[in-house]
Amino acid sequence: MSTRQHNFHIPVMGIGFTIDSPLKVAVYGIDSSISLVDDMLIEKMRKHYCHKYNLVYNEISEKIEDFRAKRITSYLDMMNNVIDNKINQLRNCSEETVEELKNYFGMIPAKKDEFSKKISGAHCSSEVKEWVRQNIQKGSIDVNIMTKVDKDNYVGKEKLPVIYNDAHAALRGFAESTVQGSLVLSAGLNPRLYGYIASFEDFYPKSRNLKKKVVLKVSDYRSALIQGKFLVKKGVWVSEFRVESGLNCGGHAFATEGNLLGPILESFKVNKTKLIVELHDIYIKALTAKNIEPPTVPLPVKITAQGGVGTHEEHEFLLNYYQLESVGWGSPFLLVPEATTVDDETLHKLVRAKEEDLYLSNVSPLGVPFNNLRGNTKDEERQELIKKGRPGSSCPKKYVSLNKEFTEKSICVASRQYQHLKIAELQKGKLSTEVYQKEFKEIVEKSCICVGLGTSALLANKMDVKSEGKGVSVCPGPNIAYFARVTKLEEMVKHIYGKTSVISRQDRPNMFIKELKLYTDYFKERVYEVLPAMDEKEEKRLMRFSNNLLEGIEYYQNLFSGCKTVLNEKATGVYAELKNVECTLKDLQRELNAGKQLM
Numbered sequence: 001m002s003t004r005q006h007n008f009h010i011p012v013m014g015i016g017f018t019i020d021s022p023l024k025v026a027v028y029g030i031d032s033s034i035s036l037v038d039d040m041l042i043e044k045m046r047k048h049y050c051h052k053y054n055l056v057y058n059e060i061s062e063k064i065e066d067f068r069a070k071r072i073t074s075y076l077d078m079m080n081n082v083i084d085n086k087i088n089q090l091r092n093c094s095e096e097t098v099e100e101l102k103n104y105f106g107m108i109p110a111k112k113d114e115f116s117k118k119i120s121g122a123h124c125s126s127e128v129k130e131w132v133r134q135n136i137q138k139g140s141i142d143v144n145i146m147t148k149v150d151k152d153n154y155v156g157k158e159k160l161p162v163i164y165n166d167a168h169a170a171l172r173g174f175a176e177s178t179v180q181g182s183l184v185l186s187a188g189l190n191p192r193l194y195g196y197i198a199s200f201e202d203f204y205p206k207s208r209n210l211k212k213k214v215v216l217k218v219s220d221y222r223s224a225l226i227q228g229k230f231l232v233k234k235g236v237w238v239s240e241f242r243v244e245s246g247l248n249c250g251g252h253a254f255a256t257e258g259n260l261l262g263p264i265l266e267s268f269k270v271n272k273t274k275l276i277v278e279l280h281d282i283y284i285k286a287l288t289a290k291n292i293e294p295p296t297v298p299l300p301v302k303i304t305a306q307g308g309v310g311t312h313e314e315h316e317f318l319l320n321y322y323q324l325e326s327v328g329w330g331s332p333f334l335l336v337p338e339a340t341t342v343d344d345e346t347l348h349k350l351v352r353a354k355e356e357d358l359y360l361s362n363v364s365p366l367g368v369p370f371n372n373l374r375g376n377t378k379d380e381e382r383q384e385l386i387k388k389g390r391p392g393s394s395c396p397k398k399y400v401s402l403n404k405e406f407t408e409k410s411i412c413v414a415s416r417q418y419q420h421l422k423i424a425e426l427q428k429g430k431l432s433t434e435v436y437q438k439e440f441k442e443i444v445e446k447s448c449i450c451v452g453l454g455t456s457a458l459l460a461n462k463m464d465v466k467s468e469g470k471g472v473s474v475c476p477g478p479n480i481a482y483f484a485r486v487t488k489l490e491e492m493v494k495h496i497y498g499k500t501s502v503i504s505r506q507d508r509p510n511m512f513i514k515e516l517k518l519y520t521d522y523f524k525e526r527v528y529e530v531l532p533a534m535d536e537k538e539e540k541r542l543m544r545f546s547n548n549l550l551e552g553i554e555y556y557q558n559l560f561s562g563c564k565t566v567l568n569e570k571a572t573g574v575y576a577e578l579k580n581v582e583c584t585l586k587d588l589q590r591e592l593n594a595g596k597q598l599m
Helices: 021-028 039-052 067-092 095-106 109-119 126-135 166-175 191-197 221-233 261-289 312-321 331-335 344-352 377-387 416-428 433-444 449-460 478-482 489-496 511-533 536-562 571-597
Strands: 008-010 031-035 141-146 182-186 213-218 240-244 302-306 326-328 358-361 370-373
Touching: 021 031, 021 067, 021 095, 021 489, 039 067, 039 166, 039 449, 067 095, 067 126, 067 141, 067 166, 095 109, 109 126, 141 166, 166 191, 182 191, 191 221, 213 221, 221 240, 221 261, 240 261, 261 302, 261 511, 261 536, 312 326, 312 489, 331 344, 331 478, 344 449, 358 478, 377 449, 416 433, 478 511, 511 536, 511 571, 536 571
Parallel strands: 008 031, 008 326, 031 141, 141 182, 182 213, 213 240, 240 302, 302 326
Antiparallel strands: 358 370
């Protein structure tokens, strides 16, 4: 298992924002992830890049059997070949590549000076060429699958076998590609999908090497243990547990029960060895049962984290204190065109975005809170349709068609078909105007994000959007409010490594404090939402939530008193903020207790 060139990675963002990120950054040794949700977009991007690099393009139409998997395989193979060619050109070290090599090693603090000394005067001597060959490393091409976005598929009226479901086909597309990268699984356990991974030999070890690795994106230690055990029982090793903040992140927000990132990472730090040993013991038995020779010692396991990191000090603290192998930097890279793909209009909206422009919405058809940017063009498009009396999307892609409330075949709750049926049902009820408006809003606020999150890549590359429309959904985390200009890749990398700063504002809160405040606001909304009709079960859940937050505050008070460096010069303000949040939570607990007495 090769070591990373960098100690940061670019996580998947939306559907289209990182769809071609490996083509942009892998040549510099930077790992990045692409979404496999939208095979239509993937096919369009393959055509685009085949033309750009003068490669043969043969269309994979929907008439071809297993077209979804084949589109994904072909795109990944094309991407892998293009990146390998670029890497080989660098490794050959010629006069033509010297400047690019300077850019490459200039972004790696540990190797910048050494390369400068070697190249000075000698240029591409045999010694320099050999050093370059040994030190150039390709960034990983990773793919992300949302495990629950796994709708059934049909040929005519005939339902296809489960292996042709969306997530299963995406997995097969990755598994049959030439890419040696990681499969990042997010959004929780899907037993059928997890079991299907074991069908592909690239996920099994050969001389302790895994051609393809599995990364679990998790929200806490318990989830990691449950999912990890499930996979190793199938003979599939988990090479990385990627811990993501529940609320201080972009995209869908999978909030914990008030468990904060710091205490969660502490549990991984304390239990990592135990976790690896436990998984290894199960893994040996699973491989032996499959007549596969098991490794005598555990395969490597990495613990990484992402969500809200924004400064070099935070980055280094996460790496050093929690003993992480890498930290994910997501939303700030939306402002780096050399790393992500965002259309100009959306890019300018992101540059101008302030805290009040970023909010947790209910627009996702998945029913999961979704980080949103006010004034995005997809929501404007949705509002126009509501005004015209025709709410809902035409649903051209159907990737989130998961609802069977009214139909035998699944449809999407953001679709015009579903919303028409649901509103008709609503109109039959004898509801007060207030209740009707509330429920109507809940129906029509769902947005077609499976299209909107991919459209930006098409617009940015000046490609046809006739079937998709021009509306763009965008899902930055709250952290982007503190990054206010378009940035070059080299600048952002230097920012991460503490060589410069691209944050102009001085009022950015510490990442742990920001997450705590987000959870407190989230908790407050839940309390006032349920108080009028709170039952005992809900009261216990909310008390547990608030107690977890209070335990998190105590953890941070102890952590910060022992690790002053994470606070930099803001120690006094941070302790005051912790105390204020603690008082707010105790006040809310008193309101809960008062509500309980009225039950």
